[in-house]
Amino acid sequence: MKGALKSIKRAPHMLTSRVGMSTKSNDAETDELVRKFAGLEDYTGKLVKDTSTFRDAIATMLTSQAGFGVAFATLFQPINDEASLTSKFPEAATTLRNIASYQELMAELRDAIQPELELIDSRIVAPLKEYQDLLKKIRKTITKREHKLVDYDRFNNSYNKLKEKKEKSLSDEKNLFKLEQDLEQATSEYDHYNSTLKAEIPHFLQLTTAFITPIFQTFYFIKVGVLYTLLEKMQGWGASTYGDLSVEGIEAMHYERLGDTVEQMEALTVTKRLGPSARLLTTHRQNSGSDSSSVLSRKTSTASSYKPPVRGAYGAAAASTSEPAPPAYSTGGATPALAGKRPAPPPPRPKVGLPQTQYVTALYDYAATAEGDLSFAAGDRIELVKKTESTEDWWTGRLNGVEGVFPGNYVNVQ
């Protein structure tokens, strides 16, 4: 109630000072300190929020990777009475062998890191919130100082106005005396708050630095600790199975290993929208025609055309790598579809031992002078079989199916 009364009394002055009718005093030094203080309030709010976000994000990361492990493990187990997957899909044997322990590892990681995250709460967020409470208290003191300043200005203005009045009535004289007292009180109150703030905020700022340093260091060690636990467990588990766990060229590896699986999937009728029944009927009748055994033959043909993707076969793999990444999935396979959104994935690494064939162009005619020489005419493109550092040497090449040596300075290397 008292507060409400005060704010009503202060309102007229706030209004007049805003429109410039009455003077408003200020203290540059305090204002600067208050500005710095407002910065702290802002930072602390952000820090509390982001630290909580960070903690939650780590927690989500752990639970989602554990969930990923569970779902993946279920998918890679025989469903119901399915035959053993390892014998059916030898190319996925590594995954099939490791998926169960991966699932365990993920659960283990989640349980191992959870206590670390609680440290964020007790050692970072809790002290920060306490600090925030202190900031609120100081903010109240600052507000109080501002109110006292308003009071001071208010009484000061009225006092001066009355003092300068030429003809003072009796009540004016009385008021003048009262205002003088009021002004005196307001001045001393304002001075008290103002000087306290001026004296203590710098100290508080220093304390803040002293306070935030260990908070920062604690946060740092918790975070590095979490990362280290992750790293140690992942490396310890994965390095023995997968060797080098780098992410270099991972997209190309994925693309290559996927083979034609996507095409096989796209080829299935069931992955496409089923048309209306009438159309199904017509197309079916057209396809089968008079052939009554069509049902049977179709079944066998589709069954035999379905082969599990071969990715162990090197012939196929090499063919797909030596060519500059043909977009095999014209229907929108994973990799080409992405090409528009971001830089194209790195081209597949060329297989060791399968260097690209190099061609050279003949600059002059050359007729064989000895057995084993390769003859050619200027402009012929010769497949290079073997070359040496120097062009003043005999190189080996192949032209029209004939292999032979020729002088290196007779050709132009592209």
Place this chain on the structure above:
Amino acid sequence: MSWNGLKKAVNRAGTNVMMKTGQVERTDDTVFKREEAMYRTMEKNTSALHKEAKAYLDAVRSVSASSTRIATTIDLFFGSDAGEQAMSANAYKRAVEEWEGSVSRSIDAPYRATVLEPVGKLCSYFPEINNAISKRHKKLLDYDAARSKARKLGEKPPNDPSKLPLAEQEAETAEEIYKIIDEQLRNDLPQILDLRVPYLDPSFECMIRMQSHFATDGYEKLGGVQRYFAEGVREDYAAGGLDAQVEGCLQEMRELTICGLSA
């Protein structure tokens, strides 16, 4: 629902009731039910996989983004201070920024391409498959209903002789359409079930690699910041000395007049 669709739905509901009361013979469908159950397991777990994969990516992004924001704020706390602490905060900020860049470069996009999107693509087939399964079920009902109608007419010839051939013809068509969808599903469901293994297999190793890279990269980038700390900070952290410092500062702050004036 269209008027025709409504009529169909009402008729099928009627057939269901008649089947329960034994007036319409139901085709034995246990073989397909088994196939369907297997597909359902796959559908459920693949969808769960997709959800978790997405959550993982979001979490990784959030970890790296919030780390950067925290580092920036801590740096601001020190302001234009040039002391040892301010230097370490600044070093930390730079390290975290570098890490964020590396996460978005070497994890974000490759993860989407090799894990999230392949799983999502598999999931995108499910609505069509479900659609086909429910269509098959409806057509089976229709076929059962039409067949039993034709049989009844055959047993008890009606007054109108044209009715029987019409019903028989209807039963035949119903059978044909059911068989088309049925054959498709019986042929394709086991295949898609089988394909899940070779299709998802490459994503698994990619996931492991990226999880490992996330931790390794982060540790490598951030671990070096310790150099900027005063000696013994690590031991202090382990022994709880840092907590004592924090508590000490808070206590000193509480004793300030400006913190108590308003109380």
